């Protein structure tokens with residue numbers, strides 16, 4: 345398994361490289377964001393370990409650029425800060441997982457193995473409801489050919505609703521599926537993100553397809 349480690353603290357990067365190589369990984373290093381981006385796009389990596397605070401270009405932007413280039417290599421972000429805001433931001437720029445510094449080496453290896461396993465799975469198939477189309481793997485969306493920009497979280501939420509058009513999907517199910525069963529986020533986050541989606545997929549088109557069924561959940565209507 346081949347990894348790219350993007351980390352400007354040279355001693356930490358080299359220690360990670362040695363440690364991961366001892367675990368059977370091959371690991372390339374990049375010490376700034378721009379070099380990290382170049383290597384990520386040029387190389388065939390099974391996973392990328394990406395620090396957030398980097399010279400040249402920060403990890404969030406590196407991650408967003410990698411995804412914008414259509415590259416879906418699993419990304420584990422390292423953050424010196426901890427807290428839900430950073431986690432949400434890391435995941436919304438297209439990262440697959442995150443780890444707060446200082447981290448346990450054993451945990452890092454376990455997370456990387458899990459990411460590589462998941463990364464080799466099939467990408468979700470494109471879906472269509474009425475004239476709304478979504479390709480979850482490419483993270484592209486359009487209505488009647490008009491492109492709509494969605495964040496990764498919005499893509500996941502829309503995919504969950506589009507997989508069962510016309511059916512009510514419960515708030516808890518959406519929370520579990522999009523944010524994860526142990527995320528511990530405020531359940532109202534679902535309503536907030538549905539609002540974002542309505543402003544993107546419905547309102548500009550004079551439509552009302554994303555509906556709240558009070559006390560039950562939400563549904564995406566076909567028309």
Ligand code: CA
Nearest residue numbers: 352395397398
């Ligand atoms: Ca750093």
